[in-house]
Amino acid sequence: MKGKMKAVVKTKPGYGAELIEVDIPKIGPNQVLIKVTSTSICGTDYHIYTWNKWAESVIKTPQILGHEVAGIVVEVGENVSKVKVGDFISAETHIPCGRCYQCETDKQHVCAEMKILGVHTDGVFADYAVIEEVDVWINDPSIPPEFASVQEPLGNAIDTIYAGNVAGKNVLISGAGPIGLLAVGVAKAFGATKIVVSEPNKYRQDIAKKMGADEIIDPTKEDLEYAVKNATDGIGVDFVAEMSGHPVALNTALKCICTGGSMALLGFPSDKVSIDLTNDVILKEITLIGVTGRKMFKTWYIAKRLLKEKRLDLTPVITHQLSLEEFDKGMELMKSGNCAKIILKP
Ligand SMILES: [Zn+2]
Ligand SMILES: [Zn+2]
Known part of the structure; x- marks a missing residue:
């Protein structure tokens, strides 16, 4: 043409x-x-x-x-x-x-x-x-x-949530940017039992609620690990969808997962991230899954x-x-x- x-x-x-x-x-x-x-x-x-x-x-x-x-x-x-x-x-x-x-x-x-x-x-x-x-x-x-x-x-949100096999599980969505918000709706549709969202922005918190989040936590004001354990009978979530790429969020999210649980990572950290592999991954038998596209x-x-x-x-x-x-x-x-x-x- x-x-x-x-x-x-x-x-x-x-x-x-x-x-x-x-x-x-x-x-x-x-x-x-x-x-x-x-x-x-x-x-x-x-x-x-x-x-x-x-x-x-x-x-x-x-x-x-x-x-x-x-x-x-x-x-x-x-x-x-x-x-x-x-x-x-x-x-x-x-x-x-x-x-x-x-x-x-x-x-x-x-x-x-x-x-x-x-x-x-x-x-x-x-x-x-x-x-x-x-x-x-x-x-x-x-x-x-x-x-x-x-x-x-x-599709990014679906691929991330799909990795967690979330039906009947408790889930943490770490970061409610646009894809995190889509992930809330997908987790709901896939049958997650309880969906906890960690997000400091009030505007996005309100959308997370509309997309089906059961509990929304502002990690800058509340202790996320404590709040997640409280919301999950002291157990922690089975699966985390890490959408923020924020090094502190990623580390805190790891502590929110129950032993034997898993985390899919979609958010890009802009730099190298330090994590406590021994205590937060190996000894807890956490499965980490990278998701791209x-x-x-x-x-x-x-x-x-x-x-x-x-x-x-x-x-x-x-x-x-x-x-x-x-x-x-x-x-x-x-x-x-x-x-x-x-x-x-x-
Ligand atoms: Zn895109
Ligand atoms: Zn090729």
Whole structure:
């Protein structure tokens, strides 16, 4: 397709981004072009926008921001058979090579040559975006369009909670950022008995309540370990979903797990973290599980079922709907923490 489009572009290293006109991108034989209907802001986009150390080491400017997306297919490459013009799709954001050991042994989501949409390639905060055929997810007609782009971070939450096999168990969600909040709803849908949430931000505490949290603790005001033991007959939780990446939160969460329990870690600490392996992991036989991305496409099927059967309502987590032009406002909201998922519409 020929022509121009508007896009949020990181034009040069440093803070911020610009809304500018660029060419509508051309697709390759294994790609599709979509007319973007909605996107959502992720922590990753915020890191690229504010240009933290990680962004500086990975991002090559100029680059279009964004990776959480839904849209209508307007053009397909010559080898594409999975999808046709007019289909309403969302996108997986891990772009696997298809040839490495992980790709050939059912672990495409941790491909050794992994590229990530909007990190290693141009992203989706634009009128049009290029999606690899391997990443196409055809949306079920029952999925509300405003939820469509949020299925990607929902997948992170599902993959994390899935790791805890939580039915009938007591669970701690450590950190109620957007994915932590989604994880509360997922834990509820998966049949967790008691869901304790640790989160200092009042705005997010209120959303956690709406998503089904049974107990919410502000770890800056209360002793989390004591409160968790109190909420679990003195036993501790069976499983922790560590979503914050905060070293103190991570250490405290380890102390909240009962002996023999497990913890899945999704939140990235920005530096190395010191933990008491002997007392908090080895002697307690704690299983630690790293989670990155979501399974292609097992997690997406679970997301679809939860939404289609109305076992999960994402409405409380979608706190703002802005136009693409208002991306600076979206990033300000991210900075304040008084938001969960922010939708951007071109
Ligand atoms: Zn994301
Ligand atoms: Zn691979």
